[in-house]
Amino acid sequence: MSKKVIAILRGDYIGPEIMEAGLKVLDAASKDSSFQYETIDYPFGGAAIDQYSEPLPQQTIAGCKKTDAILLSAIGGPKWDTAKKRPEKGLLEIRNALGLFSNIRPTKVDPNLSHFSPVKQEILNETDFVIVRELTSGIYFGTPREQNEEKALDTTTYTAQEVKRILKIGFEMSMHRRKHVTIVDKANVLATSKLWRQVTEEFKKSYPEVTVDYSYVDAAAMKIITQPTAFDVIITANLFGDILSDEASVLTGSLGTIPSMSAGTDGPNLYEPIHGSAPDIAGKGIADPISMIQSIEMMLRESFNETLLADKIAAAVQKTIEDKIITPDLGGTATTQEVTANIVKNLKG
Ligand code: ATP
């Protein structure tokens, strides 16, 4: 098998701390396997502003395009609050440059962390869904956008093409899962939602094994809390996905453990923790590395089809949590390094 190339964007504040932890785990897990890879570091975010006055330098775009996957750690923070160009601008730019029009967040809770969740353990144990959010269109990008003292205006636009390509990502994902897609929309009111349904009705004919249902976003928002087991793959527009994925993260109870993936049609996917750069705990050695480690696990599954390797990492993480070798955000007293070393130890069996 050819060597895979992974771009590393180390991030700011706790970013580099958890990236280092993640790469140690990847190194240990892949040691005795056929998975071969090399990593290349590129400047990005606040660190890139310091060095190149740009959150996303050209060399980073050009380099990332040539890789097989991108690992990104959290960026930004107070140091760049007054910068001409904010680190977060780099995120929008990299999504555009690489055509990453979808964002996927899993919701699955480790039974040993269920006490952090507002939902009952029995329900949580059966909860396992992903939200596939459209990322580069819809109301956040629509024009015209206008505002004066008396009136303001935002515009939501979707083309059939944009809907089809996000459906493709979600339906493909459902094929490796329970083959159940829920389209979340507001089709009783919005024209764009009606188009989503029309396109879905046609599109689903190519996936006869997949069960498709529709849910209005207000009903879905309740169901995520009251009946999260009803979902397998949720596919939804940018605004709805933004809100629902934050809501869903509350089910898991901890920001410090959740990964995400952004994908396009071709080219590398980007994997990153959902949390920010946590300036309040940077440099203290107590950042929870699990979000980054699970981002790597997701990369192995989705970009490299390395299911066994991903399962191995998942089991090692689960054992570490079970043994309560956990950082303060999860109620433990372990350091980032201790958690990482324990996961590496568990990998060795
Ligand atoms: P952003 O605007 O960048 O998303 P935010 O304001 O949402 O940032 P985060 O950086 O995500 O904030 O952090 C929110 C809280 O969660 C902070 O108190 C932070 O310390 C904590 N936190 C986030 N990630 C982790 C982690 N990996 N380990 C431990 N604590 C974390």
Ligand code: MG
């Ligand atoms: Mg945030």
